[in-house]
Amino acid sequence: QSALTQPASVSGSPGQSITISCTGSSSDIGAYNYVSWYQQHPGKVPKLMIFDVSNRPSGVSNRFSGSKSGNTASLTISGLQAEDEADYHCSSYTSSSTVVFGGGTKLTVL
Amino acid sequence: EVHLVESGGGLVQSGGSLRLSCATSGFTFSNFWMHWVRQAPGKGLVWVSRINADGTTTTYADSVKGRFTISRDNAKNTLYLQMDSLRADDAAVYYCARNFRSDASDIWGQGTMVTVSS
Numbered sequence: 001q002s003a004l005t006q007p008a009s010v011s012g013s014p015g016q017s018i019t020i021s022c023t024g025s026s027s028d029i030g031a032y033n034y035v036s037w038y039q040q041h042p043g044k045v046p047k048l049m050i051f052d053v054s055n056r057p058s059g060v061s062n063r064f065s066g067s068k069s070g071n072t073a074s075l076t077i078s079g080l081q082a083e084d085e086a087d088y089h090c091s092s093y094t095s096s097s098t099v100v101f102g103g104g105t106k107l108t109v110l
Numbered sequence: 111e112v113h114l115v116e117s118g119g120g121l122v123q124s125g126g127s128l129r130l131s132c133a134t135s136g137f138t139f140s141n142f143w144m145h146w147v148r149q150a151p152g153k154g155l156v157w158v159s160r161i162n163a164d165g166t167t168t169t170y171a172d173s174v175k176g177r178f179t180i181s182r183d184n185a186k187n188t189l190y191l192q193m194d195s196l197r198a199d200d201a202a203v204y205y206c207a208r209n210f211r212s213d214a215s216d217i218w219g220q221g222t223m224v225t226v227s228s
Binding site: 053 | 112145147154155160170171172178205210211215218219221
């Protein structure tokens with residue numbers, strides 16, 4: 001199972017919106033609405049931000065939103081804040097009943 | 111409060127074995143599927159394995175299939191990962207994580223480091 005493809009880095013200024021893409025295949029993202037996104041600050045454990053493509057767990061800011069089109073999922077962060085600077089990881093359920101992650105994207109808030 | 115605490119990591123020679131444990135508290139462990147996920151230094155997350163609530167169904171990444179075994183003891187609220195035939199590319203921080211829904215994990219342990227020497 002190949003890893004999902006994410007950009008290595010993205011950046012944005014405070015207040016702006018950014019979008020991180022996550023590209024898979026018809027065997028994972030394209031086949032199921034089971035995409036998740038995690039935020040991970042340096043030295044910290046991952047935090048679930050989005051599940052089932054576009055749902056936020058309780059307590060996650062509504063500045064974070066998820067979507068999917070075909071084999072590509074996206075995470076959008078609006079009203080960018082300094083505290084959003086972190087690594088973001090996407091994951092998906094696969095047709096092999098396994099889970100696959102992306103390589104991670106480093107978000108820099110300028 | 112919900113807690114997951116991994117232990118059992120350490121330095122092992124290539125070809126050797128380790129058994130990781132994940133002690134849980136603060137929730138009904140026997141109701142939840144669980145995962146192991148690993149992360150090599152400076153790299154992304156990599157899913158390793160999943161086990162269902164009663165321990166009867168397990169799934170593995172191709173990279174560890176036949177070498178790693180996931181199990182659980184619901185009476186002890188503990189998850190395990192038996193790792194055999196360890197290789198250099200198995201070196202990573204290993205996290206246990208609670209399945210929330212649809213293979214999304216909402217609670218993660220702090221991780222335990224596995225180092226494999228050649």
